[in-house]
Every structure is written in C-alpha cells, then in structure tokens.
Amino acid sequence: MKGFAMLGIGKVGWIEKEAPACGPLDALVKPLAVSPCTSDIHTVWEGAIGDRHDMILGHEAVGEVVEVGALVKDFKPGDKVIVPAITPDWGSLEAQAGYSMHSGGMLAGWKFSNFKDGVFGELFHVNEADANLAHLPEGVDMAAAVMLSDMVPTGFHGVELADVQFGDDVCVIGIGPVGLMAVAGAALRGAANLYAVGSRPNCVALAKEYGATEVLNYRDGDIVEQILERTHGKGVDRVVIAGGNAEDTFVQAIRMLKPGGRIGSVNYLGSGDYVRIPRVEWGCGMGHKVIASGLMPGGRLRMEKLAALLATGRVDPGKMLTHRFQGFEHMEEALLLMKDKPKDLIKPVVLI
Numbered sequence: 001m002k003g004f005a006m007l008g009i010g011k012v013g014w015i016e017k018e019a020p021a022c023g024p025l026d027a028l029v030k031p032l033a034v035s036p037c038t039s040d041i042h043t044v045w046e047g048a049i050g051d052r053h054d055m056i057l058g059h060e061a062v063g064e065v066v067e068v069g070a071l072v073k074d075f076k077p078g079d080k081v082i083v084p085a086i087t088p089d090w091g092s093l094e095a096q097a098g099y100s101m102h103s104g105g106m107l108a109g110w111k112f113s114n115f116k117d118g119v120f121g122e123l124f125h126v127n128e129a130d131a132n133l134a135h136l137p138e139g140v141d142m143a144a145a146v147m148l149s150d151m152v153p154t155g156f157h158g159v160e161l162a163d164v165q166f167g168d169d170v171c172v173i174g175i176g177p178v179g180l181m182a183v184a185g186a187a188l189r190g191a192a193n194l195y196a197v198g199s200r201p202n203c204v205a206l207a208k209e210y211g212a213t214e215v216l217n218y219r220d221g222d223i224v225e226q227i228l229e230r231t232h233g234k235g236v237d238r239v240v241i242a243g244g245n246a247e248d249t250f251v252q253a254i255r256m257l258k259p260g261g262r263i264g265s266v267n268y269l270g271s272g273d274y275v276r277i278p279r280v281e282w283g284c285g286m287g288h289k290v291i292a293s294g295l296m297p298g299g300r301l302r303m304e305k306l307a308a309l310l311a312t313g314r315v316d317p318g319k320m321l322t323h324r325f326q327g328f329e330h331m332e333e334a335l336l337l338m339k340d341k342p343k344d345l346i347k348p349v350v351l352i
C-alpha cells in the first residue's frame with residue numbers, strides 16, 4: 001500500500017509498505033478524510049520524537065472500516081468511523097488508574113505516527129477497535145468530524161484540566177485550532193468573561209464566534225496587565241494554555257491567575273529544559289495556583305460524546321477548515337501548509 005511518510009528528520013515523501021495485519025481485537029480502516037497537524041511538523045522538522053524512518057504520518061482521520069478481527073463486536077466493514085489520535089491499551093494498569101493516554105508508559109497511548117504507522121496511508125491499523133473507534137453520527141460533515149480526532153478533544157481537555165465552572169472568568173492563551181476549541185469548550189462549560197489571546201485576524205474573528213467575550217493582542221501591551229486591568233487587579237479564575245512556550249507562557253498564566261485558580265495546559269513544549277514559574281506570584285509556593293497539564297484522553301465513549309456535540313450543533317469545528325483538498329495526492333501540499341503557516345490558514349483537511 002501507499003503512504004505519505006516521514007523518511008527521516010526533515011524529509012517526507014510517498015512510500016510503498018506492506019499493509020498492516022489485523023489482530024483479533026483490531027480493525028483496518030481506510031481514510032476518507034484526514035488532517036495534518038502541527039504535531040506532524042514537530043515530528044518531521046524538529047525531530048520531536050527522535051529519528052523515524054519510513055514512518056507513515058498522521059493521526060487525525062475519519063475513515064471506513066475495511067476489516068475487523070474475530071473478537072470485534074460493534075464495528076463491521078463499511079462502517080464510517082471517527083479515529084481518535086490517542087488509541088490506548090484499555091487493559092493496561094495506567095488505563096485502569098484513569099490515565100489511558102499513558103497506557104504502556106508516558107504518552108504511549110499516542111501510537112499513530114509515533115510508535116506505528118499513522119493514518120496517511122491507504123490503510124491503517126486501529127488497536128482495540130471496540131474501545132478506540134467511534135461511529136460517525138448521521139448527518140455530521142465528515143471534514144468537520146476530522147477535528148474530533150485531536151483539535152476538539154485536546155482543546156476541550158484544556159478546559160477540563162482547568163476545571164472551568166459556571167461564571168468563571170477564563171483566559172485562553174493561543175487561538176490556533178486547539179485554542180479555538182478551548183474557547184468553544186470554555187463557553188459550553190459556562191465561562192462568564194472569556195478572554196482569548198491571539199492576533200491573527202481570522203482566528204480572532206472565529207474566537208469571538210466560538211464565545212470569546214474579548215480577544216487580547218500581545219501587541220497592545222503585556223497580556224497580564226491587560227487581564228489585570230479588566231479584572232480590577234484580581235486576575236482570572238482559570239487559564240487554558242494552548243500556545244506559547246516553556247519560558248514565558250507559564251509566567252504569564254501564573255501572574256494573571258487568582259489564588260485558588262487553575263491552569264489547564266495542553267500545549268506541547270517542544271524546546272528548553274525547564275518550565276519557568278514566577279515564585280512570588282505563585283504565592284511563594286503557597287498560592288493554591290494549580291497547574292494541570294496533560295495529553296488528551298482517547299477512547300470511544302469520550303469520542304462519541306464529543307461527536308454528539310457536533311450532531312446537535314453545539315459546536316461546529318468545521319468553521320476552522322480554511323483549506324480543503326480533494327484527493328490523497330494533495331497530502332504533501334496540505335502538510336506543507338501546516339509548516340509554512342500562511343496568514344489565512346487555520347486548519348487544512350484532505351478528502352479522499
């Protein structure tokens with residue numbers, strides 16, 4: 001079979017590979033719609049997970065089941081499915097402890113284009129199909145549904161980690177696709193004043209559409225000062241980090257947070273050895289300012305619940321799709337868009 005792969009650090013291209021084998025609990029799926037992700041860029045061009053050779057890329061897909069193992073109960077060939085980026089081993093002790101994303105080791109629930117071939121192949125393998133696949137609901141746009149693989153669950157997980165409650169004042173740092181979904185998630189969770197930090201005009205407009213009450217631009221001055229000004233010096237109850245870096249972003253988040261507040265971070269910290277935390281604003285360690293950070297959970301139950309939010313029109317991640325391609329042959333073009341990040345890009349999708 002053909003697949004679009006990482007050939008080595010900084011190199012991508014089409015390769016031929018043997019089709020994967022299907023175990024008794026597993027499924028083989030052919031992609032119907034896929035989306036490249038910033039993580040693919042980190043993987044290839046920054047060598048984020050180390051050197052990988054001839055590994056098929058991609059972890060965001062909606063597809064059609066082609067084959068299932070003998071023990072799979074709820075899926076059959078021809079079913080249209082949403083494929084979560086994170087596909088844990090549900091029998092692992094980590095999953096039993098509530099941390100399925102770390103099944104088999106830290107971050108090891110992330111298998112596609114990490115430990116095994118990803119979804120940019122003519123076929124791909126899904127472990128534990130009954131637990132990891134989700135049925136695509138009737139009437140849900142396939143391209144929008146691809147955002148359920150990673151963008152929606154990651155953005156929403158930031159909101160869960162920050163534990164946003166009714167009436168909270170919330171700041172979402174970063175309004176790329178994950179941050180935009182964090183804005184939408186915080187609005188669904190009942191945020192009152194919902195500030196978002198970003199500057200790209202199309203993202204700013206969409207952040208407002210998803211529920212941001214105000215979008216703050218770092219070019220208008222220190223973000224922390226802007227938040228403190230609007231909250232009478234008190235700061236916000238919750239901060240969701242969906243962008244930034246290890247050096248500055250946690251400093252800002254701690255400084256703009258009330259004592260007793262929570263930070264939910266889903267940002268991937270790709271460089272540096274340490275995360276900086278400002279000692280005094282952290283209450284000298286006694287401020288009850290909690291930092292919760294993590295990889296989003298996978299799994300069918302969560303995925304089907306999130307898909308229900310699309311089916312009922314509660315959230316429409318399809319608005320983030322600025323670039324649509326028809327045909328597998330456009331894979332490289334779509335991926336390079338994520339690398340080059342033209343001004344009008346939020347998220348591309350490739351329909352196959």
Ligand SMILES: [Zn+2]
Pocket residue numbers: 036037038039059060085150151
């Ligand atoms: Zn992704």
